[in-house]
Structures are given as structure tokens and as C-alpha cells.
Amino acid sequence: MDTLSKAESPNFKYSKRALRIFTYAETEAKKTNSIVYPIHLLIGTLIERTGICSELHSKYPDLLDIIIEHSLKKQPSCEQIPGCPPFSRPLSISTKQVLDHAFQAMERYNQVYINEGLIIKSIMNLPETLTTSVKDALDIEGILGIMSVPRDMIVSLKNYSFPYMADGEADIRKAEKNDIAPLKNFVKNNFGHGWLDSIETGFRQEKIPIYIACKNDTIVGFACFDSVQNKKGVFGPMGTAKTERTKGIGTQLLHHCLHEMKETGYEYAIISEAGPLEFYEIACGAVVIPNAL
Structure with missing residues (x-):
């Protein structure tokens, strides 16, 4: 071609x-x-x-x-x-x-x-x-x-509420201890090894700060918070299988995490090194943290 x-x-x-x-x-x-x-x-x-x-x-x-x-x-x-x-x-x-x-x-x-x-x-x-x-x-x-x-972004959670979203093409649920092996395999196969440390950090916590999206009991996406080097109030990483993108799965995963971050007591969420900036702007009103002018 x-x-x-x-x-x-x-x-x-x-x-x-x-x-x-x-x-x-x-x-x-x-x-x-x-x-x-x-x-x-x-x-x-x-x-x-x-x-x-x-x-x-x-x-x-x-x-x-x-x-x-x-x-x-x-x-x-x-x-x-x-x-x-x-x-x-x-x-x-x-x-x-x-x-x-x-x-x-x-x-x-x-x-x-x-x-x-x-x-x-x-x-x-x-x-x-x-x-x-x-x-x-x-x-x-x-x-x-x-x-x-990649740029860092910030989302205000002070007045955040979980938005209405029609039923998506995947089931979203909180990750459980026995999800670690299939989730790590999903991440390795779709995104390489760079996010594995964050996945392991998340699973070591008492309340696992990870959500997964499944279709027919197969993982097609995930999202974390409080998992990047154990930093609190930081969303990410998040990833969806390439074949499942633009179907709203990422938006659902994002909002499940933001909702729990709000319930935890965070007033802001930092999205670390966001790649698709416009996705986060539209999905949750995130804004880029300016470089020093």
C-alpha cells in the first residue's frame, strides 16, 4: 500500500x-x-x-x-x-x-x-x-x-459527578487479585512492558485502584489511579485494545476511576503524561498544565 x-x-x-x-x-x-x-x-x-x-x-x-x-x-x-x-x-x-x-x-x-x-x-x-x-x-x-x-493535565473533582453514559460494549468492573496475570498479559501484548510496574503497584494495595473492561470474559481495557510510583491523586496509566477504541470504553474506564478518586477525597486528579490530550479535554474537561512561560 x-x-x-x-x-x-x-x-x-x-x-x-x-x-x-x-x-x-x-x-x-x-x-x-x-x-x-x-x-x-x-x-x-x-x-x-x-x-x-x-x-x-x-x-x-x-x-x-x-x-x-x-x-x-x-x-x-x-x-x-x-x-x-x-x-x-x-x-x-x-x-x-x-x-x-x-x-x-x-x-x-x-x-x-x-x-x-x-x-x-x-x-x-x-x-x-x-x-x-x-x-x-x-x-x-x-x-x-x-x-x-506528552503533557500533564489536571481535572477538578470539586463539583464532579459521574456522567450518564449509555451501556457500552464492554463490562466495567473493579480488578480483583486473580486478575493480575491476565491483565499483565493484556498490557504486555498491547502496550509493551512500560506499564507493568504500575500494574504491580496497584495490585499490592489493599484496595486495588484498577478498573478493567471485559468482553466475553476477556480483558479489552484497563485504567488505574494511585499506581504510578505510588503517587496519590494521579490517574493512569489507561489503555484499550486497538480494535476496541472509539467505542466509549476508555471514557467509561476514566470516569469509574475519577468517581472513586472523588469518593476517596481528592479535589483534583492529575493525568500524568497524557498522550491524546483532546480525548481528556472532551471526556472530563481536563486542561493541560502550562509549561512555565
Whole structure:
């Protein structure tokens, strides 16, 4: 399968924020020759004022004007790729490369949506003429530190209540002592060995702070709290089998944990090194803890 057919496959999905960035990028491209270049994606990211994009703009308030000025210069002629969803305007080859690299990174990180962080990292790593011309004006390390690394998030539990959720496709229950072996196997098979210490920490506690999701008595997802290096008030890790994502299982697991954290007496929950930031923003109103400005 070539990269173009990958990008057009049903499994090639973008986060809602990434889709808004694309819309802004196309509007900016219309001001020149209507071809969407990577620099237009940068502009779209700075126009978007939610989540980490808002933090990016706050730290670099003059950056949008600088990049727009560069974008209005004569772009190099290039081969165009027409009709590449979700874009309505033609893309430059370099923009298509950005999307392909973001897709590959999404698969490496075992994610299901291409988000703004993957896109920005791909742009910064791309040796493309127009983007390179503006890179001297960019604090690349600082931008990547905001956009393209896992970030801690916080959820207020002061007024939290368990939300109504329709019955899901999996049964959610508290983990029991005899679940440790099958859960560790699930984690190893789906996510590697990195989370096993947290799983073992959770099972050593008198009240196991782990919930599991099962289908036909088979584990398809899990979520923990108070398990990362025994730190209290910290949610995670959480994981769902790739075949079971986007079905609401992760949201259910998250809220079972948050509900118990609220009942335990926590006023806030920290989500440590959250990857899919937009998932937590939508699911429970979590906000990114800003880097020092």
C-alpha cells in the first residue's frame, strides 16, 4: 500500500482540533495560489486557540504575523496532489509528506487519531524550502516542548459527578487479585512492558485502584489511579485494545476511576503524561498544565 492510499483509507483519522487547523490552513492558502503548504498548517495551528495551541500562541504572540508574512511570499512551483481528504484544495508534495509522517508516528505510538502534535513534529522534521525559510524565526525546541511531547493535565473533582453514559460494549468492573496475570498479559501484548510496574503497584494495595473492561470474559481495557510510583491523586496509566477504541470504553474506564478518586477525597486528579490530550479535554474537561512561560 502506498502512502496516498494510506491517507485515504477509512482508518486514517484526524482529531477534531487537527481538522479545524486544516480548515484555517486552507483559508490561508486561498490568499496565495490555493495550494496548501506546510507553512499554512503552522498558521492554522496558531489561529486555533484551544488546548496546547492556545499555550503556543501565548508564549509566542508575534509568531503568527511572522509566519503569515513568509507565507505571502511567492511559493515555489511544485507538483500538486488534488482531492486528498479531508482537504478540498490541492496539497503540495511536502504537505502530503507531513501527513504521511504523522500517520507513521501515530501507528508507532499505537494511537488511532492524527493530532496537532504529530503534525507539528512532522513539519519541524521536514526539510522543505518554504518552511525552512522561516525556521530561523522559530524556537523549534520550545514549540515541540509545547506541542509534541506528552503533557500533564489536571481535572477538578470539586463539583464532579459521574456522567450518564449509555451501556457500552464492554463490562466495567473493579480488578480483583486473580486478575493480575491476565491483565499483565493484556498490557504486555498491547502496550509493551512500560506499564507493568504500575500494574504491580496497584495490585499490592489493599484496595486495588484498577478498573478493567471485559468482553466475553476477556480483558479489552484497563485504567488505574494511585499506581504510578505510588503517587496519590494521579490517574493512569489507561489503555484499550486497538480494535476496541472509539467505542466509549476508555471514557467509561476514566470516569469509574475519577468517581472513586472523588469518593476517596481528592479535589483534583492529575493525568500524568497524557498522550491524546483532546480525548481528556472532551471526556472530563481536563486542561493541560502550562509549561512555565
